Amino acid sequence: MKYLAPKQAWAYLQAHPDTVFVDVRMELEHLYVGHPPGIVHIPWYEYPEMVPQPERFVQQVLREAGTHERPVMLLCRSGNRTEPAGVALEAAGFREVLSVLHGFEGELDADFHRNTLNGWRHDGLPWQQM
Template structure:
């Protein structure tokens, strides 16, 4: 699986408009924290159960992608969920999977705040919210 910084992911997505950009966060994160424009929302797990259903996730990504050969770029809050999700896609036969390091909100700083060290929003990349 490839790893992109947020800026590298943005550049890759601009150069590869055929790539499927997937946000794997929960719906509440996607809606209220914000998300990149044009990203497809397919949660890795969802509240309140917080249980991963790999088969469901892979099926939904395949439905959106149309083919396991289509490039897929994964985004989550901090770059952790995307590793598990990407491994599940690769195990299911996806051949071009990448994930965004530091995710949408970035790593936690010394005050337990996100968005101050790195991440999609920190890097000034396009995003929107409800």
Template sequence: MKHLTPKEAWAYLQSRPEALLVDVRMEIEYLYVGHPPGAVHVPWYEYPDMHPDPARFVEQVRREAGGDLDRPLVLLCRSGKRTVAAGEALEAAGFREVINVLHGFEGDLDAHFHRNTVNGWRHDGLPWEQL
């Protein structure tokens, strides 16, 4: 698995239009916190269970990728942690190019336990939208 900063991931997505940007956060995060335009939403886990179902996740991503295990996947979550486990499941299923976006959409916590102030997709000024 490769690890790219948000700006590196954005540049990668611009240079590789066949790449699939997969947002693995819960639906409420994807809709109300925001997401990059064009990202497909496939949650790693969902409320209220909060337990991943790797087989379900892999199957949904496989459908989104058109069954193409060579299609590059760029994974995004809140802080870059969920995507590691999700990426490992995808690699175990045979996907050959899986990229984790470091720091995720909202970034790491600062000294006051706030996000979006240190790093992350939004902090870096990359495109995003929300409901």
């Protein structure tokens, strides 16, 4: 798996428009916290179970990608969920899996707030909210 800072990820997406960009967060996060435009929402786990279903996730990504050869970029809240999701994709044969470091909201600061240190939104990249 390759790890890209948000601005590097944005540049990669511009240079590789065939990349499947996947938001692995729960539906509520995707809709109400916000997401990059054009991202595909395939949750790693969902509320209320909060239990990953790797086989379901891989099959949904494969259905979206159409082939294991297509690059897949993963985004979550802070970068933690993309790790196991990416490992599952690589184990299933995906050739190029990328993870956005610090995710959409970024790491926690000293006051336990997000969006203040790093992350997709912090870096001023395109996003939308319901």
